[in-house]
Amino acid sequence: MSAKVFAVAFAAVAGISLARADEAKPGAPPAPAVEAAKKSTVDINDVRQFAAVFALVKQAYVEPVDDKTLLQSAVKGLLANLDPHSEYLDEKAMTELSEDTTGSYNGLGIEVLTVEGALRVVAPIDDSPAERGGIKPGDTIVRIDGKPITSENANEASNMLRGKAGTEVTLGVVHEGASAPVEIKLVRQPIRVASVRARWIEPGYVYLRIAQFQEDTGGEVKRKLAKLRDKGQPGGTDPIRGLVLDLRSNPGGLLTSAVEVSDDFLDSGLIVTTKGRLKQSDLAFNATRGDLIDGAPIVVLADNGTASAAEIVAGALKDNHRALVMGRRTFGKGSVQTVLPLDETHAIKLTTARYYTPSGISIQAAGIQPDIELGDLKLVARDTPPSFITGERDLPNHLKGDGEKDSVAEKPLSQRGNTDDYALSEAMNVLKGLALQRNAAASKMGKNG
Numbered sequence: 001m002s003a004k005v006f007a008v009a010f011a012a013v014a015g016i017s018l019a020r021a022d023e024a025k026p027g028a029p030p031a032p033a034v035e036a037a038k039k040s041t042v043d044i045n046d047v048r049q050f051a052a053v054f055a056l057v058k059q060a061y062v063e064p065v066d067d068k069t070l071l072q073s074a075v076k077g078l079l080a081n082l083d084p085h086s087e088y089l090d091e092k093a094m095t096e097l098s099e100d101t102t103g104s105y106n107g108l109g110i111e112v113l114t115v116e117g118a119l120r121v122v123a124p125i126d127d128s129p130a131e132r133g134g135i136k137p138g139d140t141i142v143r144i145d146g147k148p149i150t151s152e153n154a155n156e157a158s159n160m161l162r163g164k165a166g167t168e169v170t171l172g173v174v175h176e177g178a179s180a181p182v183e184i185k186l187v188r189q190p191i192r193v194a195s196v197r198a199r200w201i202e203p204g205y206v207y208l209r210i211a212q213f214q215e216d217t218g219g220e221v222k223r224k225l226a227k228l229r230d231k232g233q234p235g236g237t238d239p240i241r242g243l244v245l246d247l248r249s250n251p252g253g254l255l256t257s258a259v260e261v262s263d264d265f266l267d268s269g270l271i272v273t274t275k276g277r278l279k280q281s282d283l284a285f286n287a288t289r290g291d292l293i294d295g296a297p298i299v300v301l302a303d304n305g306t307a308s309a310a311e312i313v314a315g316a317l318k319d320n321h322r323a324l325v326m327g328r329r330t331f332g333k334g335s336v337q338t339v340l341p342l343d344e345t346h347a348i349k350l351t352t353a354r355y356y357t358p359s360g361i362s363i364q365a366a367g368i369q370p371d372i373e374l375g376d377l378k379l380v381a382r383d384t385p386p387s388f389i390t391g392e393r394d395l396p397n398h399l400k401g402d403g404e405k406d407s408v409a410e411k412p413l414s415q416r417g418n419t420d421d422y423a424l425s426e427a428m429n430v431l432k433g434l435a436l437q438r439n440a441a442a443s444k445m446g447k448n449g
Contacts, residue, residue, distance in 0.1 A: 091345040107162035109191045111251035117151030123249035123305035126211045129186040137305030143172030198224035204241035213253030213309040218260025242431040246301045252308025259285045262316040269320040276353030297434035298323035299427040307331035315357035326372040334364030377422040
């Protein structure tokens with residue numbers, strides 16, 4: 001195929017018109033129609049240059065390359081240079097995308113992005129080989145089985161993380177803040193992401209963990225909270241007094257699921273808006289009446305791995321003054337991707353809109369700033385034995401106080417749970433303060449009423 005024939009065929013398939021650079025009259029202001037036409041045309045010299053490169057690669061590359069492979073590579077390059085989230089999806093990639101939304105596949109359990117020729121870790125999935133191997137949000141994968149990752153092979157390299165269950169892979173990982181990579185050996189396994197986990201932290205207070213936003217995450221939240229209520233809580237049957245919503249290292253997922261989860265805890269108000277070039281990309285999602293925990297205070301835990309759909313939830317609850325966000329600045333992925341089919345087995349995933357929190361702020365690249373910032377710390381057991389005499393009641397043969405029971409002994413602080421999770425421990429402190437404030441306000445209204 002000659003360069004000239006290829007240029008004409010390329011223009012016809014792409015639906016563009018070819019224009020020469022000297023068509024406009026010098027010195028004359030362009031008419032609106034001419035200006036609009038100029039914006040939708042491609043200089044024929046650019047198309048000829050593309051056709052010439054195509055022909056030279058086909059003729060002179062060290063190994064034969066067929067037309068289909070070259071054209072697919074051109075399409076992949078076109079999309080890869082737009083932003084880190086737009087990509088060409090072949091049949092294998094379409095299958096992987098479907099697996100991600102259902103939460104079941106074989107691999108390491110790790111969400112990555114291609115950034116400047118390397119794989120940047122967004123977040124490892126809970127209880128996955130990646131998490132157990134010590135991989136954290138912000139890490140950079142520079143080698144897979146000894147093969148360096150470059151800008152040319154980064155997209156293909158991300159597929160190497162998946163594979164047959166039981167197979168071993170060695171990653172060269174640069175931890176955030178480190179200067180040299182470390183070798184981490186991992187074994188692929190079936191990954192079945194438990195989207196939602198819930199438990200009582202202590203009487204009156206619930207811990208709700210969302211690891212990823214899948215197709216049924218909204219329904220799972222409803223079912224898990226209902227099951228907790230039905231089963232009852234340790235120490236009594238009081239209503240939920242507060243909830244910790246843990247979105248740390250949540251890489252995101254489906255926009256619709258994020259909207260549904262936000263609506264679970266809101267009675268009214270805007271949840272999120274999306275704005276793009278096409279009219280159908282401009283959407284607004286509003287909350288409907290019905291709060292699963294009847295207005296009990298919420299603390300959202302977030303970190304640098306909280307991304308995309310997880311940021312929608314954090315932003316919606318924060319801007320509607322429904323929750324305090326605690327932790328670290330979120331990832332800052334404020335764009336929406338749409339899968340546009342090309343045929344039955346191929347599609348493109350294209351960034352079509354930006355999303356905005358209820359206050360009208362785009363968090364793209366900026367992230368959501370927490371209301372209460374926390375360091376990346378971990379609580380550890382003290383080196384010296386704790387003193388078990390913490391008050392009068394610990395003294396032998398002490399005079400018993402009114403209502404003191406022999407069977408009730410207060411646990412030392414180190415045995416009360418959550419001591420290895422600094423952020424959760426701090427969240428509980430804040431949540432109890434908010435619950436007390438809410439109870440005091442309710443009591444005051446009851447007296448005045």
